Amino acid sequence: MCRSVCARLSLLLTALLIACAGMVESDVVAFHRLQQTHQPVRYLFYELEDQRRSLEYKTYQDMVRAELSKHQYSEVKDISEADVIIAFNYGIDSGREKLETIPVFGQTGVSSSFTSGTITSSGSTASYSGTTTYNPTYGIVGTMTDSRTEYTRGLWLYMVDANELRTHNKVEIIYEGRVMSAGSSAQLAKVMPAMVTALFKEFPGKSGATRRASVPLQ
Numbered sequence: 001m002c003r004s005v006c007a008r009l010s011l012l013l014t015a016l017l018i019a020c021a022g023m024v025e026s027d028v029v030a031f032h033r034l035q036q037t038h039q040p041v042r043y044l045f046y047e048l049e050d051q052r053r054s055l056e057y058k059t060y061q062d063m064v065r066a067e068l069s070k071h072q073y074s075e076v077k078d079i080s081e082a083d084v085i086i087a088f089n090y091g092i093d094s095g096r097e098k099l100e101t102i103p104v105f106g107q108t109g110v111s112s113s114f115t116s117g118t119i120t121s122s123g124s125t126a127s128y129s130g131t132t133t134y135n136p137t138y139g140i141v142g143t144m145t146d147s148r149t150e151y152t153r154g155l156w157l158y159m160v161d162a163n164e165l166r167t168h169n170k171v172e173i174i175y176e177g178r179v180m181s182a183g184s185s186a187q188l189a190k191v192m193p194a195m196v197t198a199l200f201k202e203f204p205g206k207s208g209a210t211r212r213a214s215v216p217l218q
Helices: 002-021 055-069 162-168 188-199
Strands: 023-032 041-045 073-075 084-092 096-122 125-161 173-183 210-216
Touching (some): 055 188, 188 210
């Protein structure tokens, strides 16, 4: 009985851990002056000097480009044709140690018992042979501490009014979005698809409101 219950409990916890490990939890906030109803927008990417030579940046740019296309944004190659100019950056810290308290499951007691047996008599004497079966209860019997390294990842995206830049040489930001996530993965490329998806999940969203987005790892 104990082995059966413990086995089922082990499978359940394993499934939960796998499910959690396969998700990226991100905090997303955006400040903007965009319309909630989607209208066709033409955009131009602005790349920093080091980004122009980076294959990593180009990979993330493709992810942003794919999400923008879902919201009627089309890319142009000349600023004279653009409605907005888009720039984005990203990063990951060196990590920090985090202590976690993990519950330990085990037998906490016995809920009931059942005894069965037989009585054998011979002349004036009798003998009894029986077996008692106990029904154990299970729960948290203690805790243990686990240490792991947690990394903070960030994605920042800005949109600038291209018309204001062309006509008045003025940089007017009309959208700034931020995605922050924390987890055990130090590989930014592994979690970036989920973070880009999180940014555009409710695009443009309510200005100034922070939301929690859960996106599966690809």
